[in-house]
Amino acid sequence: MQRTKVKELLTGAEVGKEVLLKGWVRTKRGNKFVNFIAVNDGSTIQNLQVVADAEKFGDEALKDVTTGAAVSITGELVASQGKGQAFEVIANTIEVLGKADPETYPLQKKAHSLEFLREIAHLRFRTNTFGAVFRVRNTLAFAVHKFFNEKGFVYMHTPIITASDAEGAGEMFHVTNFDLDNLPRTEDGKINYEEDFFGKATNLTVSGQLEGELAAMAFSDIYTFGPTFRAENSNTARHLAEFWMIEPEMAFYDLKMNADLAEEFIKYIIRYALEHNREDIEFLGQRLVEEDKAKPQNERQEMTLLEKLEFVVSNNFERVTYTEAVEILMNSPAYKKKKFQYEVSWGIDLQSEHERYLVEKHFKKPVIVTDYPKDIKAFYMRLNDDGKTVAAMDILAPGIGEIVGGSQREERMEILVERMKSVGIHEEDLWWYLDTRRFGGCPHAGFGLGFERMVQFVTGMGNIRDVIPFPRTPKNAEF
Numbered sequence: 339m340q341r342t343k344v345k346e347l348l349t350g351a352e353v354g355k356e357v358l359l360k361g362w363v364r365t366k367r368g369n370k371f372v373n374f375i376a377v378n379d380g381s382t383i384q385n386l387q388v389v390a391d392a393e394k395f396g397d398e399a400l401k402d403v404t405t406g407a408a409v410s411i412t413g414e415l416v417a418s419q420g421k422g423q424a425f426e427v428i429a430n431t432i433e434v435l436g437k438a439d440p441e442t443y444p445l446q447k448k449a450h451s452l453e454f455l456r457e458i459a460h461l462r463f464r465t466n467t468f469g470a471v472f473r474v475r476n477t478l479a480f481a482v483h484k485f486f487n488e489k490g491f492v493y494m495h496t497p498i499i500t501a502s503d504a505e506g507a508g509e510m511f512h513v514t515n516f517d518l519d520n521l522p523r524t525e526d527g528k529i530n531y532e533e534d535f536f537g538k539a540t541n542l543t544v545s546g547q548l549e550g551e552l553a554a555m556a557f558s559d560i561y562t563f564g565p566t567f568r569a570e571n572s573n574t575a576r577h578l579a580e581f582w583m584i585e586p587e588m589a590f591y592d593l594k595m596n597a598d599l600a601e602e603f604i605k606y607i608i609r610y611a612l613e614h615n616r617e618d619i620e621f622l623g624q625r626l627v628e629e630d631k632a633k634p635q636n637e638r639q640e641m642t643l644l645e646k647l648e649f650v651v652s653n654n655f656e657r658v659t660y661t662e663a664v665e666i667l668m669n670s671p672a673y674k675k676k677k678f679q680y681e682v683s684w685g686i687d688l689q690s691e692h693e694r695y696l697v698e699k700h701f702k703k704p705v706i707v708t709d710y711p712k713d714i715k716a717f718y719m720r721l722n723d724d725g726k727t728v729a730a731m732d733i734l735a736p737g738i739g740e741i742v743g744g745s746q747r748e749e750r751m752e753i754l755v756e757r758m759k760s761v762g763i764h765e766e767d768l769w770w771y772l773d774t775r776r777f778g779g780c781p782h783a784g785f786g787l788g789f790e791r792m793v794q795f796v797t798g799m800g801n802i803r804d805v806i807p808f809p810r811t812p813k814n815a816e817f
């Protein structure tokens with residue numbers, strides 16, 4: 339007999355038929371006459387209730403059917419008489435494929451803290467919360483590819499190992515096969531990278547953008563979706579040392595077209611998740627409502643998770659320039675009452691508290707901030723006519739802060755070289771990048787969306803460690 343997944347069984351299509359299901363026991367309860375076994379196979383947040391007649395099976399056959407055990411069950415799918423589920427299976431055979439000792443299996447019925455579950459990340463997929471989170475993550479990843487594919491973008495695999503540290507500036511992980519206890523040195527005592535695997539110093543990439551630009555100069559529209567690495571020591575709820583980034587790059591796009599695409603993209607993937615993972619998102623929303631009950635009134639969410647997501651997909655993002663954003667901040671009650679920890683003035687890099695004030699207190703919706711001072715942005719961003727700002731854009735989301743960073747790129751050779759010089763990047767190191775300006779360069783733009791921050795936004799999870807299966811953070815690379 340062919341196995342049917344729980345999600346499929348719960349549609350009731352096979353009612354009245356003998357079915358085979360396999361999965362893991364979530365709970366078993368019962369009395370002298372009957373046992374109810376809730377089975378989950380990860381296909382949906384719902385469990386399938388299996389009804390096992392106590393007399394038919396006997397204690398011996400059911401003793402290993404405990405929380406966490408893997409089971410294979412046959413029986414008839416019937417309309418359920420009980421509350422809570424539309425269909426259930428009346429068991430004919432129950433086989434325990436893998437036992438889970440109730441004395442030592444860590445996931446028992448009681449609710450566990452997210453912190454505890456992080457320590458047993460190898461098992462946390464089996465909880466309702468993480469089941470929902472990672473099904474949503476999967477749907478979002480699929481929607482990313484679907485969106486760009488429908489638009490005719492070419493998916494590019496940019497390298498993970500890179501010899502250019504133009505962007506990283508000290509935040510990169512070295513890649514080497516040197517014996518670290520016995521490093522080859524040059525005569526002046528420096529490490530001799532010529533003897534290293536690649537014949538030069540290499541790192542894990544912080545972004546696929548520079549290579550993405552090369553491909554955009556041939557395919558017009560490309561995107562990358564891959565892992566990126568940052569050795570920044572920021573132990574926050576929104577930073578990982580290894581995270582996934584989506585980086586579209588488009589020839590013949592200016593900043594406005596770039597922002598329009600980013601907004602359309604974000605709405606598309608959220609809408610896709612709302613359509614395909616509604617039960618998961620509802621469950622995660624309920625989780626937040628429960629969590630909020632422990633908080634003082636003024637810290638509770640104004641909207642439920644579903645309301646927030648529906649609101650975001652059906653309203654325009656706000657658009658302001660950096661200069662306007664700074665004015666808003668300086669005129670804010672929070673500024674006047676000295677509530678900000680960091681100074682606000684034209685030229686500062688917006689801190690997370692400022693970004694959150696703008697999206698959560700002032701506009702109460704996602705905000706696209708454009709035209710930042712050139713000194714706080716990367717060398718490749720296009721210089722505006724004012725000579726002070728660049729055609730940059732950050733998208734800020736409620737509860738998260740920066741979710742997208744992007745810009746129109748500097749396509750004018752002389753200005754680009756000038757900017758590189760001023761930040762100490764050697765032309766020789768990026769000769770291939772400069773070639774795109776030399777040969778058939780054109781106006782172009784792109785952005786990077788941090789995938790985990792997007793998953794946080796859609797699932798409402800407060801800590802980025804809870805939306806990637808096995809988080810890498812300072813002092814932590816378990817599993």
Ligand code: ATP
Nearest residue numbers: 568576577578579581740741742743786787788791
């Ligand atoms: P932040 O200021 O929040 O540290 P950033 O300006 O360094 O971010 P970018 O270099 O613009 O980030 O990277 C593009 C996107 O990648 C960001 O908008 C964010 O969504 C995501 N991102 C950046 N750093 C991290 C990180 N350490 N962990 C997870 N996501 C990140």
Ligand code: MN
Nearest residue numbers: 732740742743
């Ligand atoms: Mn950024």
